[in-house]
Amino acid sequence: MSGWTLAELERWDERIREKVAEFGLDCYPQEFEICDQNAMLGYMAYHGMPAHYPHWSxxxxxxxTKTMYDHGVTGLPYELVINSDPCLAYLMRDNSLLLQILTIAHVYGHNDFFKNNFTFTSATRAKDTLAAFKTRADRVRRYMEDxxxxxxxxxxxxxxxxxxxLNRNRNQAIRRLAPEEQRQRVLERARPRPDPFAPLHKRPQPVEPDLRRVPLEPEYDLLLFIRDHNRALADWQKDLLTIVDEEARYFLPQIETKIMNEGWASFWHHRILGSLDLPAELHLEFLVRHxxxxxxxxxxINPYHLGFVVWRDIERRFGGEGSAEARAKLFAVRESDRDVAFLRRFLTRELMEELDLFTWKxxxxxxxxxxxxxxxxxxxxKxxxxxxxxxxxxxxxxxxxxDYRGTRTLYLRHEHDGRDLDIGxxxxxxxxxxxxxxHKVHLETRLKGRPALLTSGPDGFDAKLLV
Amino acid sequence: MSTVFRPYSEGDSLRSDRSAADRKRHREKLRKALKENIADIIAEESIIGRDRDRIIKVPIRGVREYRFVFGENEGGVGTGDGSTKPGQVVGQAGQKGERGPGPAGSDPGVDYYETEITLDELVEIMFEDLELPDLERKRLRQLLADRTAKRQGYKKQGIRVHLDRRRTVRSKIRRKIAAGPPPATEEGEPEPFGFRKEDLTYRRLVEEPREESNAVVLCIMDTSGSMDRLKKYLARSFFFLLYQFVRSKYENTQLVFIAHHTEAKEVTEHEFFHKGESGGTLISSGYKKALEIIEDRYHPDHWNIYAFHCSDGDNFESDNEAALEAAARLCEVCNLFGYGEIKPLGSHHYDSSMLEQFKALDADNFHAVLIERREDVWPAFRQLMAKDRETAG
Incomplete structure (x- = not known):
């Protein structure tokens, strides 16, 4: 061990938890596991899960990850925490005492975020995380051994x-409509609007909606759609689609809140360690590491950096360090936002100038x-x-x-936002x-400003401009 | 509720190399990818003519996991040091994966790896799928160079010099003991117990052919003015492959470099690849030089001879007949004689070609290939070897 004992860590943890309670963070029970570098890298490869299905990826x-660490990465070395209840985190055996203290405080920040941010509470069930990964792993292994x-x-x-x-519904807090509700909505939309000028001009012919069309409205959960509409799939294949989609569902909140989440944890480890009255040499190491x-x-963009700076700015602008107003604001934002909203609302022009943010081409x-x-x-x-x-x-x-043109062809559309797809x-x-x-698959998109259709069929791949 | 700390346990750690199987599978896929990209890799100039133990870094486009991603021309957002100005250069295109602008964690990432392997390993992978053990055996058996005699057992008939005295005497003693004490005679002088024909034992000798394991690779290259850098480079790639291949099959492999334009001379490897000559081309001169060297130093009974000639085919027309004749003679003495015509894309319209001429050459171990660009080198080599395998099998 690198100059610390488990008893020491427990004492520091106790002090950190006092601060956590004092600052009002709301955490799941916490568990730490001490592991060596190999086990750490192993956990990192499987997103920290003690059980996960095997795949070469x-x-x-x-x-x-190993290469990355061999070459030295920024960020907190070997920080790994799982969104589960109790919250599970790993501490690297070879880290110094200060790094362990810093990581513990950082983990409580994540823990609070997992428990309270809406993207996590709406899309994941922290109680079942580990068990769910375990059963999925068992299912996949069973198919492999069959x-x-x-x-x-x-x-x-x-x-x-x-x-x-990852091509699935992003905002998982929005409820999926049942098929009947979808039908109703399509009919609703097709109904002609009341027209105050009806006597003045010819009424447009109402277009009858095609209710046999599948899907009735654009569908974003690609894997689930294929699972439910490709009748040729075997049960194990359908189950694999479910498994992969469930995992994506679990990880999506982390993608959606990377900046907020890392910023939040950094904000709190900074605040907590600053209030612990660390001995001088630990304090110095803390400043360097932080x-x-x-x-x-x-x-x-370093998400730790951007997030940290924005959270600090929110605190400053809404009442200043230590004020109840600022605290309330911080907690409200960590609950209701994800990165897009967080930056849209709180990344001010002044802050951007200070950060010297720029675009490159x-x-x-x-x-x-x-x-x-x-x-x-x-x-x-911005x-x-x-x-x-x-x-x-x-x-x-x-x-x-x-069922595009009645040929069972799958017709996809890329909702182009100004950025072209990478064709390869x-x-x-x-x-x-x-x-x-x-069956054959079409993908409608735009290339260099012109509509294009990409096709993957029995004759291979084809890309053509539509105009 | 209080926090749980689970202490480190060595046993757990030893048992928990859980990613081992997935890592192995990944490496298998990587190796396969390496094999598929081999044409690109061997086309990299840096590995040609290098030491076999040298470790080379092979950039390969990993085993990619594809998703829908945005193109690379879309730009991004970055943090500056406070003095960023429009128009300032902040990086090099094509390095996106390294310090990927864009939020970490959501960046799709570019799957470029650098894998370290030794040249030896690379060569092994390269030849793994050529499957040529038959070729090797056949070629080797053809060369029964030395014959040495070796003892192997005994026989009852033979010539005097092969008589094994010890065994012969032993046989007599055995017979004598079996016969019991000699009958007493009046004179008291026992009858001498002599050798009989059945006692005589001769050594059996067998003749054993010793398999030769020498090979020589004759690299013949056109260094006339029309062979530019690219053409030479393509030729070099081909020679590299040939050399590595032959070397992997024989114990003792030698290399001979013959450069020719209107006349030919033997040169060092360095000169071969780096010296530019000018002037016209007489292909026959190179072949004749090769024949000369073979006659001098590499008797076909003792050596496996592989000759390969790279040229852009821009021969003086008057020389074609002589070249053809010399090529036919080379075929007689070589295990394999190959001709690679190097015509970077688009140049065949106006240049003359030897490929046409060589169609007249009727020999099983002759093979001509056309190389138009870097990617052709490996397929051309495979094709050549496949042909060889046919005739060998």
Whole structure:
């Protein structure tokens, strides 16, 4: 051990918990497990889950994380905490005493966030997290061991399912409509509006909605849609789709709140350690470590940094450190926002200027600054930032028609927001869609400003401009 | 409720290398990807002509997991140091994966890896799927160079020099004991117990052919003015493969470099690849030089000879007949004689080609390939080896 004992950690934890209670953080019961580097990397590859189904991509994640750490990464070294009740976190055996104290305080910040932020409370059940991952792992292993299915078939199917895992409904707090409600809504929309000028002009012919169309409205849960509408799928295949979708559902809140969540934990570890009266040498190490964690990434965005700065600014603007108003504001925001809303509401022009946020564009071989956060540019910069945080980096794909022109062709539409798809990835991903769907697949999108149709069919991939 | 601390347990840690199976599967896939990208990798100049133990870093486009992602031309948002100005350069295109602008965690990430492998490993992977054990055996059996005699057992008939005295005497003693004490005679002088024919034992000798395991690779290259850097580079890639292949099959492999334009000479490896010559081309000169060297130093009975010639095919027309004749003679002495015509894309319209000429050459172990760009090198080599396998099988 690196100069600390378990008893010492427990004493520090007790003091930290006193502060947690004093500041009003609302946490699940907490559990810490001490592990060595290998186990840590192993946990990290499987998102911290003690049980997880096997797939080669996690082996790859392991190698990547290892490489990353071998080359030295910023952020808190080996910080891993799971959204579960009780909240589970790992402490790396070889970390120094100060790093353990810092990590413990940081973890309580996450713990509070998991328990209170709406993206987590609406989409995940923290009580069942570990058990759910365990049963999913057991199911996948059973299919792999089943001689009539086999590991290879399971792997190939998971490869395809993983490709679409994040193409699902983003705001999970919004309830899905039942089929009957969907029908009602479609009919409602088709009904002609009351027209005050009816006597003056010809009434437009009402268009009868096609109620046999599948889906009635654009459908965003790709995996679930395929599971429910591809009748050729075997039960184990449908179950794999369910499993992959459930995992994505679990992880989506973390993607949606990365900046808020890391910022929140950093904000609280900073506040808690600042109030612990650390001995001088620990205090010095604390300052060094904290600055490493929240240092800006030149040319990129460090979520720890951005989040920390914005939370501090909220506290300053709404009453100042220690005031009840500021505290109430902080807690309200951590409950009701996700990254997009958080930044839209609280990233002010002054703050952007202070952070020197800018947009860049590739020009020839170089990446060149296009706008900076000045009078003219800040709105553009902010808009671009908002488009990229959370699930903004995932293109929105909707199922439009499951029986396009009566040929069982799946017709997808990319909801283009000014950013083109990467065609290479789209080609490979469409091939995965085709594996899952079993028939031809179209994807409507725009390329360089013109509508285009990408197709994956028996003759391979084809991309053509529609105009 | 109080916080639970679970102490570190060594046993748990030892048992919990849980990602081992997934890592193994990933590496298998990586190796497969490496194999599929081998054409690109061997086309990298840096590995050609290098030490075999050297560790090389091979950038490969990993085993990618595809999703729908936005294109790379879409730009991003970054944090500056307080003095950022529009128009300032903040990075190099194509390095996005490294310090990916964009929020960490939501960045799709670019799956570029650098894998470290030794050149040896690479060569092994390269030849793994060529499956040529038959070729090797056949080629080796053809060369019964030395014959040495070796003892193997005994026989009752033979010539005097092979007589095994010890066994012969032993046989006599055995017979004598079996016969019991000699009958008494009046004279008291016992009859001498002599050798009989059945006592005689001869050594059996068998002749054993010793398999030769020498090979020589003759690299013949056109260094005339028309061979530019790219063409030479393509030729070099091909020679590299050939050399590595031959080397992986034989114990003792030698390399001979013959550069030719209108006349040919033997050169060092460095000169071969780096010296530019000018002037016209007489292909026959290179072949004749090769024949000369073979006659001098590499008797076909003792050596496996692989000759390969790279040229852009821009030969003087008057020389074609002589070249063809010399090529036919090379085929007689070589295990494999190959000709690679190097025509970077688009250049065949106006250049003359030897491929046409060589169609007239009728030999099983001759093979001509066309290389138009880097990616062709590996398929061309495979094709060549496949042909060889046919004739060998």
């Amino acid at each position: 996690y082996g790859k994640a392991y190698e990547q 001689p009539s299915i086999g590991a290879d078939a399971v792997e190939a199917f998971l490869d395809a399912a993983h490709a679409l895992a 600055n490493q964690v929240v240092s800006p990434h030149r040319g990129g 590739p020009r020839g071989e170089h990446l060149v600054v296009s706008e900076i956060s000045d009078e003219e540019g800040w709105e553009t910069v 808009a671009q930032l908002l488009a990229r945080v959370g699930t903004g980096s995932i293109p929105v794909i909707a199922v439009i028609d499951a 990835s789209a080609e490979k991903t469409l091939a995965h869609v085709r594996t899952l769907w079993g």
